[in-house]
Amino acid sequence: MAIPTLYPDAIRGSHYYGDRYQGDLMTPNVLVLHTTEGTDIVSYSNGAEAPNLTAKPNFKTKRFDVYQHFLLNRSARALVNAPGGVETNTCNAAQLELVGTCDPAHKNTWGKLKAGVDYIYWPDAPEWAYDALADLIAWMHLNLGIPLVGPADWLPYPASYGATKARMSFAQWNAFKGICGHQHVPENFHGDPGNLPFAKILTKAKAIVAKILGKGGSGSGGGTSTKPKPKPVPPAFPGRDKFGPGKTNKYIKQLGERVSAKGYGRFYSVGPSESWGTADRNAVRAFQLDHAELRGDADGLPGPATWKLLFS
DSSP: OOOOOSOTTOBOGGGOOTTTOOOOBOOOOEEEEEEOSBSSOOOTTTTTTOOSEEEEEETTTTEEEEEEOSOTTBOOSOSOOOTTSOOSTTSSEEEEEESBBOOGGGSSEETTEEBTTTBOBGGGOOHHHHHHHHHHHHHHHHHHOOOSOOOSOOOOTTTTSSSOTTSOOHHHHHHOOEEEEGGGSTTOOOOTTOSOOHHHHHHHHHHHHHHHTTOOOOSOOOOOOOOOOOOOOOOOOOOGGGSSTTOBSHHHHHHHHHHIIIIIGGGOSSOOOSBOOHHHHHHHHHHHHTSGGGGGGOSSOOOHHHHHHHTO
């Protein structure tokens, strides 16, 4: 089964380096968390040291602005990978940089900037920042299959720097599947993301996954069992003639609701309706551009292939 190669609504443009550094094909089963130790997006030496994604906290929306530097099925370049040792960058590891710091020297202030207001100190971040990270981790689990597990030890910086009890051996790294920090990766010395409250974030991510999969339960604990619900059958494609300028019908609203659920709702200022509009076309086009098999005909008008992917 093919995995998504682009994170929904991720910003690319000049921040995308996949054309310069192609990387190795991989099927990710590890997510490595880094901190940028800065307050804004960086160039990563024009991509030479870039991760797959950078998550920049947006203090207005209280969510992430996610930048994509490499496809999610291609190796990134943010880890030290010494010759003759163990594979790091190319060992099925997707890499995520979190804009902010784990350095206690900036726990409260950074020059004139204030933690939690102008930048994130990740060991003690606002709750919305942990919610945003949990949401991204949940997406990685649901779409890439990365297990919701990780190391127990997340050491505080700077004690996390260098050879510590948290750093994996080559054998441990090769066997590991789940979520870890830069401080856990062998052949590396950096100690980010410090003492991130990983257990708390993981609990949030699991709750998001359970809600999406409908496993929240009633909490009754009655011990009764029910038959699993059959998977819903995707609706049949109604035809190309139902979409485009001047068209009004129930299928347009159905399309808008679905593309919004897939992560492209930002194009709608008031939500989908039964009347075709620019928002519908822009949302569908963004979805098409984010799927390699649709890019050749990314005109914003749904055909059978776009419809099938949207409702899969």
